[in-house]
Amino acid sequence: MLLISILCAPFVVGLLCLFARPHALMESLNIAGFVTVLILGVKLFKTVLTNNGNAVTQWNEFLRADALSAWMVLLIAIVSLATSLYAVRYFRRELANATVTERRFREFYVLTPLFAAGMFLVVLANNLGVMWIAVEATALSSVLLVALYNRKTSLEAAWKYVMLGGLGLVLALFGTIFTYAAAIGKTGGEMPSFNWSRLCGMAPQLDHHLITLAFIFALVGYGTKAGLAPMHTWLPDAHSEAPSPTSAMLSGVSLKIAVYALVRFHIITTACLGSSFSSNLLLGFGLFSMLLAGPFILVQQNLKRMLAYSSLEHVGLIFVAVGMNAPLTVFGALLHMGYHALTKPVLFFAAGNIHQQFHTLDFQRIGSGLVRTMPVTAFLLGLAAVAVSGLPPFGLFVSELTVLAGSFTSNYAWASVVILISLIVVFCGVLNKLAGLLLGPSDGEHARETISVSNIAAMSLPLGALLVFTVWLPDSLRRLMELAVNIIRGLP
Amino acid sequence: MNPPTSESAAHVITLLASLMLVLQLLLVVQRMLVANIRVFAFQSLVLAAIAAVVGYAYEAPHVYVVAALTLAGKVLFLPWWLERLVRQIKIEQEIDAFVNMPASMLICGALTLLAYIVARPITSLERLGNNTLAVAIALMLIGFFLMINRRKAITQVLALLTMENGVMLAAIALTTYGMPLVVEIGIFFHVVIAVMVLGILVFRIRETFASMDVSKLNELKW
Numbered sequence: 218m219l220l221i222s223i224l225c226a227p228f229v230v231g232l233l234c235l236f237a238r239p240h241a242l243m244e245s246l247n248i249a250g251f252v253t254v255l256i257l258g259v260k261l262f263k264t265v266l267t268n269n270g271n272a273v274t275q276w277n278e279f280l281r282a283d284a285l286s287a288w289m290v291l292l293i294a295i296v297s298l299a300t301s302l303y304a305v306r307y308f309r310r311e312l313a314n315a316t317v318t319e320r321r322f323r324e325f326y327v328l329t330p331l332f333a334a335g336m337f338l339v340v341l342a343n344n345l346g347v348m349w350i351a352v353e354a355t356a357l358s359s360v361l362l363v364a365l366y367n368r369k370t371s372l373e374a375a376w377k378y379v380m381l382g383g384l385g386l387v388l389a390l391f392g393t394i395f396t397y398a399a400a401i402g403k404t405g406g407e408m409p410s411f412n413w414s415r416l417c418g419m420a421p422q423l424d425h426h427l428i429t430l431a432f433i434f435a436l437v438g439y440g441t442k443a444g445l446a447p448m449h450t451w452l453p454d455a456h457s458e459a460p461s462p463t464s465a466m467l468s469g470v471s472l473k474i475a476v477y478a479l480v481r482f483h484i485i486t487t488a489c490l491g492s493s494f495s496s497n498l499l500l501g502f503g504l505f506s507m508l509l510a511g512p513f514i515l516v517q518q519n520l521k522r523m524l525a526y527s528s529l530e531h532v533g534l535i536f537v538a539v540g541m542n543a544p545l546t547v548f549g550a551l552l553h554m555g556y557h558a559l560t561k562p563v564l565f566f567a568a569g570n571i572h573q574q575f576h577t578l579d580f581q582r583i584g585s586g587l588v589r590t591m592p593v594t595a596f597l598l599g600l601a602a603v604a605v606s607g608l609p610p611f612g613l614f615v616s617e618l619t620v621l622a623g624s625f626t627s628n629y630a631w632a633s634v635v636i637l638i639s640l641i642v643v644f645c646g647v648l649n650k651l652a653g654l655l656l657g658p659s660d661g662e663h664a665r666e667t668i669s670v671s672n673i674a675a676m677s678l679p680l681g682a683l684l685v686f687t688v689w690l691p692d693s694l695r696r697l698m699e700l701a702v703n704i705i706r707g708l709p
Numbered sequence: 710m711n712p713p714t715s716e717s718a719a720h721v722i723t724l725l726a727s728l729m730l731v732l733q734l735l736l737v738v739q740r741m742l743v744a745n746i747r748v749f750a751f752q753s754l755v756l757a758a759i760a761a762v763v764g765y766a767y768e769a770p771h772v773y774v775v776a777a778l779t780l781a782g783k784v785l786f787l788p789w790w791l792e793r794l795v796r797q798i799k800i801e802q803e804i805d806a807f808v809n810m811p812a813s814m815l816i817c818g819a820l821t822l823l824a825y826i827v828a829r830p831i832t833s834l835e836r837l838g839n840n841t842l843a844v845a846i847a848l849m850l851i852g853f854f855l856m857i858n859r860r861k862a863i864t865q866v867l868a869l870l871t872m873e874n875g876v877m878l879a880a881i882a883l884t885t886y887g888m889p890l891v892v893e894i895g896i897f898f899h900v901v902i903a904v905m906v907l908g909i910l911v912f913r914i915r916e917t918f919a920s921m922d923v924s925k926l927n928e929l930k931w
Contacts, residue, residue: 346892353899357906364910372914373926379907380865387872391879398883411889426831454929
């Protein structure tokens with residue numbers, strides 16, 4: 218029942234919002250739905266632990282949750298909850314300013330839970346074909362969210378997103394079919410199963426040619442969705458043109474969902490072809506993404522685009538860490554996913570507040586001295602910026618250090634030099650841009666910000682959680698991540 | 710799990726697959742929008758026919774479901790819906806391409822050759838027909854080219870759909886009995902929903918830009 222209710226809760230919320238009249242009802246339905254899912258997610262995480270890492274399955278293994286899925290479920294639930302909290306004030310204000318119509322308002326509250334439901338299906342589906350359908354469903358539900366403002370630029374961003382995403386997903390479907398075809402004739406006469414757990418169990422017998430091709434297709438396909446360079450060109454557009462709550466979800470979890478899908482293929486490929494082939498590809502593309510993100514951050518003039526490129530860099534780091542395939546680096550990758558999911562939404566929320574105040578995201582036009590005009594937002598934005606550039610005492614420092622330590626102790630010392638260089642470039646870029654924005658004199662033309670409790674809560678809760686989980690990582694959570702590390706590394 | 714060899718069925722499938730490729734080339738040179746949509750419908754009909762032949766020759770009843778879904782979705786519903794969209798937004802019929810016709814034919818020839826070379830190491834894994842996998846990859850590559858070459862939003866949607874046809878052909882060629890039914894039905898609904906979402910976007914782009922020319926979508930740079 219557990220897995221089904223995790224899937225159904227957001228789905229039902231989405232359907233209810235289709236008919237709900239009062240705004241407050243839609244908002245509270247969303248929040249209540251995501252609180253429920255978070256509670257269920259914690260329960261799932263406990264069940265997986267008491268099962269000693271054995272997967273929870275349902276419907277004859279149609280749905281399956283192992284430690285890796287449970288970890289992803291937690292991330293999706295937390296980011297969605299923060300998003301629905303923040304959206305309350307954001308969209309009320311947009312509605313008051315008449316930047317969105319009544320219809321678009323409803324569209325947001327219907328599509329966001331559906332978007333989340335699609336992501337839950339990605340991580341809970343055992344069948345690789347169903348996983349593909351679910352990834353596509355997330356793309357389709359989020360594309361209308363990207364186009365929500367109906368401006369010229371947001372339509373352009375949505376079009377690029379859906380076309381590149383669609384292209385990528387056709388390739389990913391090719392990869393999925395090849396994986397299935399690789400199992401035909403190896404099962405002794407019967408139809409092979411499309412289930413990941415079965416395919417992984419019989420991985421050494423799979424057809425090597427087809428698995429090689431399948432992984433390349435999946436890499437390009439899901440890599441497009443994950444924003445891996447050079448297929449990342451949709452990413453800054455979509456992230457900057459979407460409403461801020463949606464940007465938070467896109468960057469906070471949707472990218473990681475694609476990473477998750479690719480990691481599932483990576484596990485099968487490694488079990489079939491040995492460790493070097495898929496790992497090296499992930500490592501190479503990851504390093505390229507990291508190196509590419511830095512220069513773009515340095516020259517960026519738009520706050521949300523800069524944040525999008527920073528996501529590109531973090532996704533690159535996760536790929537690099539998974540590609541190194543050492544216990545410490547993979548652990549670091551999972552940790553990094555978690556900490557990044559807690560940090561990025563706060564940055565996008567702050568950007569949303571700034572946009573509503575100044576009606577622009579251009580650094581030049583906003584000017585400087587945000588600390589004076591928007592003290593609360595500026596303070597939280599500053600903290601989150603320190604966190605995202607990997608400074609202590611925030612978690613991303615710990616996870617980046619873990620990855621670096623792991624890479625130095627394994628045979629990838631050269632890669633860690635590259636990682637360090639790109640981290641430093643991004644660090645300088647982000648802090649330089651944001652210091653200019655936050656500090657200094659203000660032009661004093663704008664009124665002081667008005668801020669509500671829900672707004673502060675949505676931004677400070679993830680940051681608070683980030684701090685707590687940095688200094689104190691519960692043993693159960695650590696155990697869950699260790700189990701997930703074993704899954705990724707193909708150990709029992 | 711190779712199916713019982715059936716010579717005549719294999720020939721028919723090869724023939725139909727090459728017909729799909731020919732139709733894809735026709736799509737490259739055809740400049741009228743509505744004709745483009747109909748060529749796509751015909752190509753999907755050929756795909757449905759392949760599925761039906763497979764179902765008949767190898768006694769695999771669930772492939773009939775695939776044939777029926779393709780017929781209902783890609784041959785009837787989507788073309789009807791796209792044509793309605795074209796009428797609704799009253800766009801001009803002629804499509805401009807970036808590359809002229811003879812050059813695009815040459816490029817498509819080269820792409821087909823490339824597809825054959827790529828598919829060569831794995832043709833032994835084909836379970837149906839000859840070179841169906843190569844045709845599938847060729848459909849995909851030419852779909853890529855179509856997408857780059859055309860400026861109208863709807864033709865890009867069509868290009869995406871023909872690529873999807875190529876994937877389905879590969880699925881039939883590689884796996885004989887197609888994929889599990891859940892997946893087939895899921896992919897079917899996804900295609901229908903995807904096209905409707907794209908339609909909404911096309912409609913909004915048309916309203917906002919007063920044009921469907923995607924080369925005008927160029928404000929966002931790095």
